[in-house]
Amino acid sequence: MNLAFIKALQVDIVRFLMVIVFATMFAGGSYYYYVSIQEERNLAERNLNEIKSKYENAVESKKRLEEFKKRYEKLIALEITETENRLNWIDLIDSTARDNGIPYVKYNISPQELSADKGLASKYPGIDVYLSKMQLEIVMLHEGDLYIMAKVLDEKARGLFDINSCEISRRKSEKPSVIDSGTNRNFIANCTLNWYTMKPKGI
Amino acid sequence: MKNQFIASYAFNPDEEGFADFAQYLRSTDNYPTKILVDVIEESFTHETIPHVGKADKTAIIRRLIEKKNRESADYSYFRVIGRESAGRRDDKILLSVLSNPGLLAPWLDLIEKAGVAVSGVWSLPLISEKLIEKMGLGSGNVLLMTQQVPSNIRQSYFKDGEFKHSRSAGINLYEAPIGEYAAQEVDQSIRYLANQRLIGFDERVNVHIICSRQDESSIRENCKDSTVVIFHYHYVDEIEEITECSDIGEQYCNGVFSSLCKDEPIIKSHYGPKNLFKYYYQQLTETGLRAASIILFVVSIILGISFVSNTSSIKDEINLLNENAEAMNKAYKSQLQKLEPELKYSRPMMSSVLLYEKMQETKSIAPQNFMVEASKVLASIGMHDVTITKITWEKTQEKKATPVRRGRARNNQANKPDNIEYSQNGNIKHKATIKGYIHGASTDKKATADKIDRIYNSFNDNPLFEKVNIIEVAFDVRPEKKLEDEGGAGHMSTTEDTKDGMFEIEMFMNGSAI
Numbered sequence: 001m002n003l004a005f006i007k008a009l010q011v012d013i014v015r016f017l018m019v020i021v022f023a024t025m026f027a028g029g030s031y032y033y034y035v036s037i038q039e040e041r042n043l044a045e046r047n048l049n050e051i052k053s054k055y056e057n058a059v060e061s062k063k064r065l066e067e068f069k070k071r072y073e074k075l076i077a078l079e080i081t082e083t084e085n086r087l088n089w090i091d092l093i094d095s096t097a098r099d100n101g102i103p104y105v106k107y108n109i110s111p112q113e114l115s116a117d118k119g120l121a122s123k124y125p126g127i128d129v130y131l132s133k134m135q136l137e138i139v140m141l142h143e144g145d146l147y148i149m150a151k152v153l154d155e156k157a158r159g160l161f162d163i164n165s166c167e168i169s170r171r172k173s174e175k176p177s178v179i180d181s182g183t184n185r186n187f188i189a190n191c192t193l194n195w196y197t198m199k200p201k202g203i
Numbered sequence: 204m205k206n207q208f209i210a211s212y213a214f215n216p217d218e219e220g221f222a223d224f225a226q227y228l229r230s231t232d233n234y235p236t237k238i239l240v241d242v243i244e245e246s247f248t249h250e251t252i253p254h255v256g257k258a259d260k261t262a263i264i265r266r267l268i269e270k271k272n273r274e275s276a277d278y279s280y281f282r283v284i285g286r287e288s289a290g291r292r293d294d295k296i297l298l299s300v301l302s303n304p305g306l307l308a309p310w311l312d313l314i315e316k317a318g319v320a321v322s323g324v325w326s327l328p329l330i331s332e333k334l335i336e337k338m339g340l341g342s343g344n345v346l347l348m349t350q351q352v353p354s355n356i357r358q359s360y361f362k363d364g365e366f367k368h369s370r371s372a373g374i375n376l377y378e379a380p381i382g383e384y385a386a387q388e389v390d391q392s393i394r395y396l397a398n399q400r401l402i403g404f405d406e407r408v409n410v411h412i413i414c415s416r417q418d419e420s421s422i423r424e425n426c427k428d429s430t431v432v433i434f435h436y437h438y439v440d441e442i443e444e445i446t447e448c449s450d451i452g453e454q455y456c457n458g459v460f461s462s463l464c465k466d467e468p469i470i471k472s473h474y475g476p477k478n479l480f481k482y483y484y485q486q487l488t489e490t491g492l493r494a495a496s497i498i499l500f501v502v503s504i505i506l507g508i509s510f511v512s513n514t515s516s517i518k519d520e521i522n523l524l525n526e527n528a529e530a531m532n533k534a535y536k537s538q539l540q541k542l543e544p545e546l547k548y549s550r551p552m553m554s555s556v557l558l559y560e561k562m563q564e565t566k567s568i569a570p571q572n573f574m575v576e577a578s579k580v581l582a583s584i585g586m587h588d589v590t591i592t593k594i595t596w597e598k599t600q601e602k603k604a605t606p607v608r609r610g611r612a613r614n615n616q617a618n619k620p621d622n623i624e625y626s627q628n629g630n631i632k633h634k635a636t637i638k639g640y641i642h643g644a645s646t647d648k649k650a651t652a653d654k655i656d657r658i659y660n661s662f663n664d665n666p667l668f669e670k671v672n673i674i675e676v677a678f679d680v681r682p683e684k685k686l687e688d689e690g691g692a693g694h695m696s697t698t699e700d701t702k703d704g705m706f707e708i709e710m711f712m713n714g715s716a717i
Contacts, residue, residue, distance in 0.1 A: 005481065005484075005485060005488075008485050009485060009488055009489060009492065012488070012489050012492040012493060012496075013492065015492070015493075015496055016492045016495060016496045016499075019495075019496040019499050019500050019503075020499060022500070022503065023499045023500060023502070023503030024503075026503050026504070026507045027502075027503040027506040027507050027510075029507075030506065030507035030508075030510035030511050031506070031510050033510065033511065033514060034510035034511070034513060034514050034517075037514040037517045037518060037521075038517060040517075040521055041517050041520055041521050041524070044520075044521045044524035044525050044528065045524055047524070047525075047528050048524050048525075048527055048528040048531070051528050051531045051532050051535065052531055054535060055531055055534065055535045055539065058535065058539040058542070058543075058546055059539070061546040061547075061549040061550070062539065062542060062546060062549070064549040064550065064552065064553050065542075065545060065546060065548070065549040065552065067553075068549070068552045068553045068556045069552065071556045071560075072552040072555060072556055075555055075556065075559055080555070080559065081555060117624040117625065117626050117627075118626075119624060119626025119627055120558070120624075120625070120626045122626070123626040124554035124555075124557060124558045124626065125550060125554055126550035126551040126553075126554050127551045127554045127555050127558070129558065143571075143574055146570065146571060147571045150569060150570075150571055154566075160559060160562060162562060162565070162566070162569075162598070162623070163569050163570060163598070164597065164598050164623065165595075165596060165597035165598065166570035166594075166595070166596045166597075167593070167594070167595045167596070168570070168574075168593070168594045168595075168596075169592065169593040169594075170590075170591070170592045170593065191570070194623075196562070198551075198554070198555040198558060198559070199551075200548060200551035200555075201551065
């Protein structure tokens with residue numbers, strides 16, 4: 001019965017199968033062609049976006065360059081962007097002590113390291129910030145010696161620094177006050193300074 | 204032209220009739236055919252069977268029929284008409300059976316040989332239920348008398364519009380007029396129905412006779428109303444109008460029932476073995492396959508064309524995109540490419556400058572600035588009896604609380620001096636401790652405590668300083684601290700000011716205040 005049924009319908013079944021094959025090939029083939037053209041379009045769009053983005057970035061970089069170039073030249077002049085000029089620092093320290101009668105100055109500069117501040121990379125991209133720690137021990141006549149040393153370094157030193165900590169203590173003496181004292185070698189100041197260098201990353 | 208009655212032919216059950224029928228089948232198109240059966244050998248009974256599922260019910264009915272006549276099994280139909288009110292609450296069914304299906308065999312053989320697609324075999328009495336509904340005879344006892352061929356009268360009984368029973372009787376119009384047969388058959392039917400307890404003896408029965416106009420007088424003459432039997436007359440042409448087949452113009456009701464039959468749904472007919480419908484199923488499948496092939500073909504063509512036509516617009520778009528890209532590339536090369544080596548420094552330049560400026564902003568946070576402000580405060584309360592022995596200063600930074608593991612959060616605690624992070628937005632401040640002592644503390648502790656208190660208050664009251672804390676005091680009169688000393692007339696003090704007058708004060712100074 002079933003076989004006879006199928007036999008009776010064989011022409012229609014064959015025709016239907018042929019239509020399926022044709023429909024699959026025709027619709028599938030045209031879809032494949034459509035998809036490949038679509039991909040080509042996506043590629044062209046991506047290419048255009050890349051060029052556009054490159055162009056826009058360049059325009060923005062140019063603007064940035066115009067805006068920051070002069071200010072950056074100041075940093076170059078201060079030697080903040082190059083190898084740190086330690087000789088200049090110690091020269092200044094020595095000459096300041098000598099010129100201002102500061103009885104004793106001792107410095108200790110640790111090896112330069114990359115800054116441990118992990119947020120710098122995201123907030124200030126494109127540069128590596130290096131840091132050199134300087135321990136400065138000054139035997140002073142009065143607190144003004146510390147002011148002078150800090151002022152001279154700030155104004156004349158080739159580099160960028162900040163004072164992170166300081167301890168000023170009275171040496172054993174009959175005279176009473178840190179602030180009012182006037183005798184020789186009354187105080188010792190132990191200060192920590194950080195010297196910063198900013199180098200363009202990967203250039 | 205659709206579903207319109209075209210013509211009616213009669214074929215006698217003899218050699219000549221069969222030959223004519225075969226000829227008719229050959230000469231007509233093979234449209235799906237419905238067979239409407241109106242034979243004397245069709246019985247209607249009421250049975251009760253257990254209330255079971257459909258498959259079991261069918262098996263029970265089949266067994267029931269096969270007991271009487273095996274051949275009738277494929278020519279039976281049942282319908283559940285209710286349930287018993289007591290006991291097992293069995294199903295009540297109306298069972299109709301063609302008791303002699305062999306009558307149909309020669310006709311069906313011819314149909315099969317001609318390969319005609321039979322979509323179903325319907326029972327005329329069962330279909331007459333539809334006629335009753337169309338005639339608006341939905342209540343009371345109705346006995347419907349119809350004549351489909353000159354040699355038979357069909358009477359079907361309905362109660363409240365539901366088919367209950369039907370019988371067909373042969374007549375010979377050469378022997379007696381139709382009226383005599385009608386009166387006699389109605390009388391017999393009513394007695395039969397009463398005996399079967401389908402109606403009560405004193406129950407009123409409305410007999411509706413559908414006849415031709417020419418037979419009416421004969422029937423009216425013989426059929427007289429009584430207290431329980433009331434006769435109603437309908438003409439065939441009127442009924443044809445009601446059933447919307449007024450174009451038939453037949454003398455008898457065969458056209459009316461044929462018309463009702465053609466409107467029956469073809470899902471399941473009343474009678475017939477599955478084998479009978481094979482050409483119909485084949486025709487349906489053929490039609491389905493052809494339709495599916497055409498639809499598939501058309502859909503694939505439409506899809507294909509739409510894809511291909513879309514691609515042409517996409518190609519235009521690609522050309523446009525490529526042209527734009529080329530133009531932009533040209534502009535880049537002519538205007539900006541030569542600057543490339545310099546441009547790559549722009550970001551490091553910007554970052555360096557901004558970081559430098561951020562550092563410069565906090566430049567004022569330096570020990571010398573703190574000492575200037577601290578000196579002013581101390582000078583305001585007099586330093587003649589105070590010696591400062593040590594000042595420690597450090598740069599500190601407040602950080603926002605950061606969630607860490609185990610649900611603990613880091614507080615806004617001051618950083619270690621080494622860890623000032625310029626990438627953070629935390630406020631950078633001075634943190635300092637001043638250590639010293641008060642002269643004359645060994646002799647006058649009250650004055651010493653008073654002086655330290657004044658120093659503390661002076662810093663605390665100054666808006667530049669915040670969070671001023673006394674870290675340590677030798678003679679601490681604060682209630683939360685332990686206090687111990689010795690005295691008396693004979694007591695000789697051996698202590699020194701540097702110990703008794705010692706104090707250490709910690710404070711934070713806002714960097715932006717300078």
